[in-house]
Amino acid sequence: FHSLGVKILREAIHYLGFSPQFLIYDEEDVEKLLRTLIKETFPSAVNIDLKAARSSISSAKNSLSSTCENEFSELYELYRKRMKECNACDFDDLLFLPVTLFREFPDVLAYYQNRWPYVLVDEYQDTNKVQFKLMCLLVGPETGVTVVGDPDQSIYKFRGAEPKNFDDMKARYSDFCECTLTTNYRSIQPILDTCIKLI
Numbered sequence: 001f002h003s004l005g006v007k008i009l010r011e012a013i014h015y016l017g018f019s020p021q022f023l024i025y026d027e028e029d030v031e032k033l034l035r036t037l038i039k040e041t042f043p044s045a046v047n048i049d050l051k052a053a054r055s056s057i058s059s060a061k062n063s064l065s066s067t068c069e070n071e072f073s074e075l076y077e078l079y080r081k082r083m084k085e086c087n088a089c090d091f092d093d094l095l096f097l098p099v100t101l102f103r104e105f106p107d108v109l110a111y112y113q114n115r116w117p118y119v120l121v122d123e124y125q126d127t128n129k130v131q132f133k134l135m136c137l138l139v140g141p142e143t144g145v146t147v148v149g150d151p152d153q154s155i156y157k158f159r160g161a162e163p164k165n166f167d168d169m170k171a172r173y174s175d176f177c178e179c180t181l182t183t184n185y186r187s188i189q190p191i192l193d194t195c196i197k198l199i
Helices: 002-016 027-041 050-062 073-085 093-104 106-115 129-138 165-172 189-198
Strands: 118-121 144-147
Touching: 002 093, 002 106, 027 050, 027 073, 050 073, 050 093, 050 129, 093 106, 093 129, 106 129, 118 129, 129 165
Parallel strands: 118 144
Antiparallel strands: none
């Protein structure tokens, strides 16, 4: 999803007021900027937890919220403003901003819906809310969509993965068809039996 987000943003981020030559900040860049913003905005606050602030900002973006509903709300607003001034995106923006773009510019969304007649999502059990929303936006009236995954193999809950996206998929598409693959070509039967018992 992130590489797709980069592709979309390189082509269309100017609609959101960024330059297509935007920078992608790594965690070190993000933490440096947050430290600067904290010093500028809260000079007397010595106990702001940088990791908690970063986590809160990331969670807000991954839940598609334009605000933080906690003590970091002002910092989040300033952070987003400064990132735009720096023509920079963080890792979460690579999904958050395409969804924002598609919501605010229906013509841009229609272009991308018509561009790809099929959408395939692998490892679907590890998708989070913003990934699910991006997929749903890309699937237009004439778009075919296939997802592949196993809800019993979801291991990224700490990153916001929601295996319930399988149920949301079924609910969203009335002509949804489920195909269960029952043959395993990589493991012998005792291993499979043990796994099934654990699940």
